[in-house]
Amino acid sequence: MLVRILGNLLRRPPVIPGPGPAPGAEAELAARLDRLSHVRLGRSLAIRQIDAGSCNGCELEISALGNRKYDLERFGLRFVTSPRHADVLLVTGPVTHNMREALYRTWQATPDPKWVVACGACALDGGVFRGSYGVAGGIDQVVPVHLRISGCPPSPAEILAGLVALIEHSARPGSAVGVGPREESVADVAQETVEPPRVAGGVGIHEAHGAGQVLAAPAERGPDRDLGS
Amino acid sequence: MIVQAIGAAFLQLLQMGLVLVAAPLLTGFVSQVRARLMGRQGPPLLQPFRDLLRLLRKEAVVQDETSWLFTATPFLVFSTLWLAAGLVPTFASGLALAPAADLVALVGLLAVARVLTMLAALDTGAGFGALGAVRQSLVAVLAGPAMLMAIFAVAAAMRSTSLPRMAEFVLSGGVEPRLSLAIALLALTMLALADNARMPVDGPGAGSATIGGATSLEYSGRHLALIEAAGMLRLLIHASLIACIFVPWGMALPGDGALAPVIGLGAFAAKMAGAGVALALTEVLSTRIGIRRLGEYGGWALMAGMLAAIFLSVSLGA
Amino acid sequence: MLDFIASLGPAVPGHHPVPRHRLDREAWIALVLRLGEEPGWTLLGEWAEQDRVHCCLCDEAGHVVVATLDCPEGRFPSLSLARPGAVRLERAIQDLFGLNAEALTDPRPWLDHDAWPVRLPLSAAPPPPLGNPEPYPFLPAEGEGLHVIPFGPVHGTVAEPTHLRLTAHGETIVRFEARLGFAHRGIESLVVGRGVEAAARLVARLSGDSTVAHALAFAQAVEAATGTAPPPRAVWLRALLAELERIANHLGDFGATCGEAGVPFIEAECALLRERVAVAAEAAFGHRLMMDRVVPGGVAVDLTAEAAHEIDAALQAVRDGFLPLVRLYDARESLQDRTVGTGCVARDQAMRFGAGGFVGRACGLGRDARRLPGYAPYPELAFEIPVAEEGDADARLSVRAREVVESLSLAEQILDRLPDGPVLAAVDACAGEGLALVESFRGEVMTWVRLAEDGTILRCHPRDPSWLQWPLLEAAIERSAVSDLSLCYRSFNCTCAGHDL
Amino acid sequence: MPAILTSVLLLLVLAPLGLARGRGPHGAVLVHGGAVIASVIAAAAALLHLGGFDLGAAAPLRDAALPWLRISFGLDLLSAYFLVAVNLCAAFSSISALGQRREGSLEAGSLAAYPILIAGMNLVPLARDAYSLLLGWGVAGVASWLLLLSSEEAGAGRAARIHLILSGFGLACLLIAFALLGGSSADLSFESLRVAAAASPAGLVPALVILGIAGGIGLAPLHVWLPGILAAGPARVSALMAGAMPVTAYYVLLRAVFDLAGGPGTGWGALLAGIGAATALGAALRALMEADLPRILGVAAVGSLGLVAVGTGGAAVYDANGLPNAAGLALSGALLHGLNHAVFIGLLFLAAGAVVAATGEMRLDRLGGLVARMPWTAAAFLAGGAALAALPPLNGFVAAWLLFQAFLQAPDLADPGLRIGALAVAAAAILSAALFAMVVVRCFGLVFLGRPRSEQADMAADPEPVERWSMLLPAVLCALIGVLPLPLLALIEPVAAALLGTPESSGARAGVLWLAPQAAFGNAYSGLLVLAMVLCLAVLTAAAVRRIGGRAARRAPPWAGGAEPPIAGTPLSASGLAQPILRVFAMQAFAFREEVGRAPPGDTGAARYRLDCRDPVETLFFLPLGRRAGRLLRRAGRGGHLGTPGSVGLAAAALASLMLLAAVLA
Structure with missing residues (x-):
């Protein structure tokens, strides 16, 4: 083991070349958020993953981001346990009614500026589970979504591309959403949130994979609030 | 006399600044080396600075019903550890603040930081954070005494508990290698691992098994930045403490020329790099011990400290 | 086992590849009693339809059989006394179908967290929700100085949603209970x-x-x-x-x-x-x-x-x-x-x-x-x-x-x-x-x-x-x-x- | 000297006044106000004497003594130092009592006994002969017994009985010790005792004195009862009995063994240090097991005194082995800690009293969240707790630092056994300090932090300003001594030097701003610098953080993994907090046993948990003994529940019989 570990120092890591930011996503993100207040977080983002009722396929792929091949940490991204430490909520699954409150509370516990990334087909609009009595349908029904990563499940490379777009974006001045106290309830947020465009088509056998793309969605929020207000 | 005092004050200022830069660098270096050992590319060396900056720019969420202690603790802990780090000679021994605290007082400062952290965790009231405080209390109860016993041995061999004096004593060749010193080094290393929540006692990403992370679960934004920075400082304190006592070579002494501090800086960087590699190797190669074994681990560290002191006091008399 | 189940009730045609037998209430109770005496018979599953429950059993030789009880009155004798594994399956049946498991050792709700827009979603006529969610009663633990450590439903770093509730004294665990159903998509x-x-x-x-x-x-x-x-x-x-x-x-x-x-x-x-x-x-x-x-x-x-x-x-x-x-x-x-x-x-x-x-x-x-x-x-x-x-x-x-x-x-x-x-x-x-x-x-x-x-x-x-x-x-x-x-x-x-x- | 005697007389006059006006509206104010004035005068006079301002102490009151009782009083450095400590504690307790006007009418007997207790504790250091010393001791003992008797706390009667037995036992031991010391001579004045002791060193005297005071300061194995006694009284009495009384007992040890008998020698010194270390360690563990705030503080008081004993014993060993510098360091540390003890233990009991008065609760598990509701009390408690835990920059750390520096000299001891013994004692003492830090975290964390765990705790409020100051003053004093210990050490060193008979320069004050004992080169500590630097850096940090990051903040409910807070039962329990430490340390020594009755999976019955933890001394030895003694006492006197006249009569009778016994023996 020692030999292998020391050998690792000499070997080149088997990492894939860093995926560039997903095309289009960054421009979208910037266009949507620039009018909000200017906070620059730099090349460092902490991610709190939330499973809001997914089939755990997305979780498998998200976990894979930590392995040597994708090596999430080289971009300055890392997963954290407490939402208090997080900047990004990476949410998967069609929000089940049973997880609705928990998702909202976690969102509320996260300090501003923060982003919500909807990851996977179900997270966008409920996916195959849309219409069930148990499912609220789409993350944006509960919290505002800033970035959407489709696919069932999206491959690690696709998730990584989305997250890299986000970090590129956060490294640029004038990126993040405002900071301010808020007291809304789940219902308020849901009302505030405009129905974002849905991904065309369901998830079929052949389009399920490789068709993953990153879409940016508007985050319609209340009136802009400046830092420190 | 005045020139000397100004020189000491200047060195002290330099030292206070140096530790602020060196602490995140050491942490970043350790995670970089660890990542490379695991065959990953790992985060950039400067990532800890970026993380701290990001946290500083964020909003701070403070839990309901916490008191002033919760918000004051990050500042107090950080400044306490900053002072403590500034008191350990790194590149030069003639520091102005040296008489403010010797090694014993340094242990006291570390204890203050630990107690404050635990109180802040208890202030959040409940759940896992409080359990983190419980676990940290076990580390604290074992680490402080074990460290003092190891210091006892070292101080008895070097006839002082003042760090600059100890370093100078070693540099002057006044101490021959002894078994007791090796055991004391072992004890101090074990404690450094335990106190910094490093493997094999603890490690990142262990969920409910962690000690270190649990107490800071409710912190966010600038408070979290300070808590994390304090953690980095603590690691630096332990590393530079061991370097100062056991390998002081390269350190600039008060009488040395103007170039000596520069050499001292280089030597310090090399020592910290060595410590970083050693730590990363330990973390990659070891298995985390269960918390039920934590008592044993601390007990062994305490025993090692005791043993060092006993060996030394027996051999000194002979 | 096959013979025993066959003796309890007639086989239903069209069920493949293993037989399914329709039992009446007495036969079902006889099955429950017999299960208590046969530790080797494994309960592989228990599920319901709107007016009947099925259970699937397997013996040591690998024979599998399904037994069915029609329950038009909306209740059936619970298997939980003989097989504790049935407890949660029957709680789910109660939550989804409204069929009442009699003498169920643990009748608390399971999948239903009072958050759905309907109750008993798989029953013939789902009633509206009660709208007044009560706190879920976790199992008790008694003793001096115990404290509760809750985890989740959002817990770990990348983990599925479940609420874990630990009752402990310091580092000693006295009770651990998981509450599931957060990922219920229907x-x-x-x-x-x-x-x-x-x-x-x-x-x-x-x-x-x-x-x-x-x-x-x-x-x-x-x-x-x-x-x-x-x-x-x-x-x-x-x-x-x-x-x-x-x-x-x-x-x-x-x-x-x-x-x-x-x-x-x-x-x-x-x-x-x-x-x-x-x-x-x-x-x-x-x-x-x-x-x-x-x-x-x-x-x-x-x-x-x-x-x-x-x-x-x-x-x-x-x-x-x-x-x-x-x-x-x-x-x-x-x-x-x-x-x-x-x-x-x-x-x-x-x-x-x-x-x-x-x-x-x-x-x-x-x-x-x-x-x-x-x-x-x-x-x-x-x-x-x-x-x-x-x-x-x-x-x-x-x-x-x-x-x-x-x-x-x-x-x-x-x-x-x-x-x-x-x-x-x-x-x-x-x-x-x-x-x-x-x-x-x-x-x-x-x-x-x-x-x-x-x-x-x-x-x-x-x-x-x-x-x-x-x-x-x-x-x-x-x-x-x-x-x-x-x-x-x-x-x-x-x-x-x-x-x- | 006259000032001190005057204040003692004032206290003695207050007693009948209290008895007479006790039921009146102003009785309590009169008595406690008088006690404040008397103790402040006495403390100031003693401090002045210590500082070298001679206020007529040159002429001891031998002539003014009552010839038929051969009572004589006087003042030297040692007496003056202890008078400062005792009267500081007395002053703070009296101020606190003065502030507690809401209690209305106190029982007259209690009002009368209170000044007598202070007077008795003043008489002990003032005494110039064994007889007066024992008289003072006896007066204090009986007065505190009366105070306990009049307490309304549950178990006070039992505590009073035990206290009386312990006092009587201590008195008897001391009597025999002095008798042995005096040998054939009937003159019990200190001068003649000193001469007699020098002529024929009495080997058993140190043992008898240690045994005599062991009950008073709770040295192992007599530590079992003291916490109960200390927890039983009202706050001002507990503060006195825990803060000042043991210091008086410690004075008796120093006076009898070091001054009169010329030092305990290596053997008894080592024993004292060993017992002290064992006491401190045991007390720290016990304090982690207790669940009531006053009891924890009682145990903590015992532990803090254990450290004093460690320093004293160490000083004796060093002194006997020709290491005067180390001995001076150790004794200075011990003396300083004695004064610290009087201040911070008194403070902690007063703060605990305020908490109990405000909430009616003393169980840690029923308190919580008081830091927002009783901010001043919390601040004072935190200061006292930090002093107890020997955390810089408070006074407790200065004493611990001096003791550690003294122990660093252990390798210079010639005897290898002693060296290793010193190491063991040092390790135990250090461990106990670390454990006490946890005790403080546990107390402060559960009582003052988190969310209130009972309605009473939620409704609590800080006490009135007078009572508040009675806690804040000692807290400030703790910080002051911790930050600027040198003036005090300058006063302590001559005391230590006089006791050890060494030149005065042995001590710890070579530096200007920092402590720098000459014995060890380069070792230095400055609370002032540390505190100033930490505060500067904190301010600097806060400014920098604000500049970089702004100050956006919001309050939010706790995040409990997305579950709805608050979740019932989540606050950490007092015993749960201590469990991991106890499991490591107390598994064997305290028979720490956990039993978990788990329900099998699928069973909805309750899981059960039971914890067993006992002090072995208690189970093996004292429980049976105590039972027998209790039976005996109950039969003899019906114990606790006499009326006021009855108890006063009983007290007078007890005092008279003690004096008679003493006179006969003398």
């Missing part, structure tokens, strides 16, 4: 009225890590109900997919458990091997998790020669990479210090709950659906079912490590002997009932379907093995310290998504 209601293809896609998303096993069980059940025979090449390919999935998951969990015990090196290596399998699966079948590749009637994609080669290479890489890690695990006493004796499951408890998979096999129960009752093509393949006796985390790890080796060999055998031919057969649209048992990496998946005349789904119940393993996880954690919680949790790796439906 799959059982979504599939109703859909065609088998659409339903297959939903069932494949029951639990992403065992998507092949669930899809396979569903496909087999549908094929049994409709009398479809999948082409031989499809049967063999399905087994290949299933073995690849087993290998990938065992690798991931072996690494994660070692990582939890504090050996990040093994975790990193295993993660890379798992990635290797996923990449090969994508190259060969076009999906990293092989989701939607198994469909009723066969498989959706054929395996090309290059793809077979790619898989072969991946298998070889896993073999080369994994065996040294297992040796490393065996050689490290400090690692085994964490795993040996941690999270112990007693054999009799595992039997009472009918836990299958590596959880059961780690405490001496050798049940494996691939062998008993067995399904094609496994009777033609040479493999062993590893069993350990200790029931602790170490035993589970070693069982899983040996299963990886067996699965590698199985996959290689399949690649060697893969028959030629078509891979998809048409599924007739006809009425029928089918049951299938398929071994997922966690244990046997039991899926039961009833099809309507037009071939749409009338009722489908996929029972994930986690149903029977969660209670054992709770018991195993109670015997450990708080600090071993995540290690224990990982060594079981029960799924929430698969369980919550």
Whole structure:
């Protein structure tokens, strides 16, 4: 083991070349958020993953981001346990009614500026589970979504591309959403949130994979609030 | 006399600044080396600075019903550890603040930081954070005494508990290698691992098994930045403490020329790099011990400290 | 057992491949009583329709039978007194169908958190919600100075939603209870009225890590109900997919458990091997998790020669990479210090709950659906079912490590002997009932379907093995310290998504 | 000297006044106000004497003594130092009592006994002969017994009985010790005792004195009862009995063994240090087991005195082995800690009293969240706790630092056994300090932090300003001594030097701003610098953080994994907090046993948990003894529940019989 570990120092890591930011996503993100207040977080983002009722396929792929091949940490991204430490909520699954409150509370516990990334087909609009009595349908029904990563499940490379777009974006001045106290309830947020465009088509056998793309969605929020207000 | 005092004050200022830069660098270096050992590319060396900056720019969420202690603790802990780090000679021994605290007082400062952290965790009231405080209390109860016993041995061999004096004593060749010193080094290393929540006692990403992370679960934004920075400082304190006592070579002494501090800086960087590699190797190669074994681990560290002191006091008399 | 059940009531025609007997109330009670005397009879599942309940039993010889009780009054005698594994299944039946389990030892609600827009969603006329959610009553713990440590439903770093509630005194665990149902998406209601293809896609998303096993069980059940025979090449390919999935998951969990015990090196290596399998699966079948590749009637994609080669290479890489890690695990006493004796499951408890998979096999129960009752093509393949006796985390790890080796060999055998031919057969649209048992990496998946005349789904119940393993996880954690919680949790790796439906 | 005697007389006059006006509206104010004035005067006069301002002490009151009782009083450095400590504690307790006007009418007997207790504790250091010393001791003992008797706390009667037995036992031991010391001579004045002791060193005297005071300061194995006694009284009495009384007992030890008998020698010194270390360690562990705030503080008081004993014993060993510098360091540390003890233990009891008065609760598990509701009390408690835990920059750390520096000299001891013994004692003492830090975290964390765990705790409020100052003053004093210890050490060193008979320069005050004992080169500590630097850096940090990051902040409910807070039962329990430490340390020594009755999976019955933890001394030895003694006492006197006249009569009778016994023996 020692030999292998020391050998690792000499070997080149088997990492894939860093995926560039997903095309289009960054421009979208910037266009949507620039009018909000200017906070620059730099090349460092902490991610709190939330499973809001997914089939755990997305979780498998998200976990894979930590392995040597994708090596999430080289971009300055890392997963954290407490939402208090997080900047990004990476949410998967069609929000089940049973997880609705928990998702909202976690969102509320996260300090501003923060982003919500909807990851996977179900997270966008409920996916195959849309219409069930148990499912609220789409993350944006509960919290505002800033970035959407489709696919069932999206491959690690696709998730990584989305997250890299986000970090590129956060490294640029004038990126993040405002900071301010808020007291809304789940219902308020849901009302505030405009129905974002849905991904065309369901998830079929052949389009399920490789068709993953990153879409940016508007985050319609209340009136802009400046830092420190 | 005045020139000397100004020189000491200047060195002290330099030292206070140096530790602020060196602490995140050491942490970043350790995670970089660890990542490379695991065959990953790992985060950039400067990532800890970026993380701290990001946290500083964020909003701070403070839990309901916490008191002033919760918000004051990050500042107090950080400044306490900053002072403590500034008191350990790194590149030069003639520091102005040296008489403010010797090694014993340094242990006291570390204890203050630990107690404050635990109180802040208890202030959040409940759940896992409080359990983190419980676990940290076990580390604290074992680490402080074990460290003092190891210091006892070292101080008895070097006839002082003042760090600059100890370093100078070693540099002057006044101490021959002894078994007791090796055991004391072992004890101090074990404690450094335990106190910094490093493997094999603890490690990142262990969920409910962690000690270190649990107490800071409710912190966010600038408070979290300070808590994390304090953690980095603590690691630096332990590393530079061991370097100062056991390998002081390269350190600039008060009488040395103007170039000596520069050499001292280089030597310090090399020592910290060595410590970083050693730590990363330990973390990659070891298995985390269960918390039920934590008592044993601390007990062994305490025993090692005791043993060092006993060996030394027996051999000194002979 | 078959004779006994047959003596209780008449067999229902059109149920394949195992018999289903309709029992009356007295016979059902006789069955409950008999179950109390026969520890060897395993309760594989219990599910309901709007006015009847079914249970599936398996004896030591691998005979499987389904018993049905019509309950027009909306109540049925509970099996929980004889088989504690039935408790949660019956609580779910109460929540979804409103059928009342009499003398249920634990009548608290289960999947229903009072958050749905309806109550009893699968009953004939779902009433509106009560709208006044009451706090869930957790099981009590008594003693001086106890405190509660809650985790979740958002917990860990990347984890499924479940609320874990620990009652402890310092580091001593006094009680551990998991509350599930957070991932309840209502799959059982979504599939109703859909065609088998659409339903297959939903069932494949029951639990992403065992998507092949669930899809396979569903496909087999549908094929049994409709009398479809999948082409031989499809049967063999399905087994290949299933073995690849087993290998990938065992690798991931072996690494994660070692990582939890504090050996990040093994975790990193295993993660890379798992990635290797996923990449090969994508190259060969076009999906990293092989989701939607198994469909009723066969498989959706054929395996090309290059793809077979790619898989072969991946298998070889896993073999080369994994065996040294297992040796490393065996050689490290400090690692085994964490795993040996941690999270112990007693054999009799595992039997009472009918836990299958590596959880059961780690405490001496050798049940494996691939062998008993067995399904094609496994009777033609040479493999062993590893069993350990200790029931602790170490035993589970070693069982899983040996299963990886067996699965590698199985996959290689399949690649060697893969028959030629078509891979998809048409599924007739006809009425029928089918049951299938398929071994997922966690244990046997039991899926039961009833099809309507037009071939749409009338009722489908996929029972994930986690149903029977969660209670054992709770018991195993109670015997450990708080600090071993995540290690224990990982060594079981029960799924929430698969369980919550 | 006259000032001190005057204040003692004032206190003695207050007693009948209290008895007479006790039921009146102003009785309590009169008595406690008088006590404040008397103790402040006495403390100031003693401090002045210590500082070298001679206020007529040159002429001891021998002539003014009552010839037929051969009572004589006087003042030297040692007496003056202890008078400072005792009267500081007395002053703070009296101020606190003065502030507690809401209690209305106190029982007259209690009002009368209170000034007598202070007077008795003043008489002990003032005494110039064994007889007067024992008289003072006896007066204090009986007065505190009366105070306990009049307490309304549950178990006070039993505590009073035990206290009386312990006092009587201590008195008897001391009597015999002095008798042995005096030998054939009937003159019990200190001068003649000194001469007599020098002529024939009495080997058993140190043992008898140690045994005599062991009950008073709770040295192991007599530590079992003291916490109960200390926890039983009202706050002002507990503060006095825990803060000042043991210091008086410690004075008796120093006077009898070091001054009169010329030092205990290596053997008894080592024994004292060993017992002290064992006491401190045991007390720290016990304090982690207790669940009531006053009891924890009682145990903590015992532990803090254990450290004093460690220093004293160490000083004796060093002195006997020709290491005067180390001896001076150790004794300075011990003396300083004695004064610290009087201040911070008094403070902690007063703060605990305020908490109990405000909430009616003393169980840790029923308190919580008081830091927002009683901010001043919390601040004072935190200061006292930090002093107890020997955390810089408070006074407790200065004493611990001096003791550690003294122990660093252990390798210079010639005897290897002693060296290793010193190491063991040092390790135990250090460990106990670390454990006490946890005791403080546990107390402060559960009482003042988190969310209130009972309605009473939620409704609590800080006490009135007078009572508040009675806690804040000692807290400030703790910080002051910790930050600027040198002036005090300058006063202590001559005391230590006089006791050890060494030149004065042995001590710890070579530096200007920092402590720098000459014995060890380069070792230095400055609380002032540390505190100033930490505060500067904190301000600097806060400014920098604000500049970089702004100050956006919001309050939010706790994040409990997305579950709805608050979740019932989540606050950490007092015993749960201590469990991991106790499991490591107390498994064997305290028979720490946990039993978990787990329900099998599927069973909905309750899981059960039981914890067993006992002090072995208690179970093996004292429980049976105590039972027998209790039976005896109950039969003899019906114990606790006499009326006021009855108890006063009983007290007078007890005092008279003690005096008679003493006179006869003398």
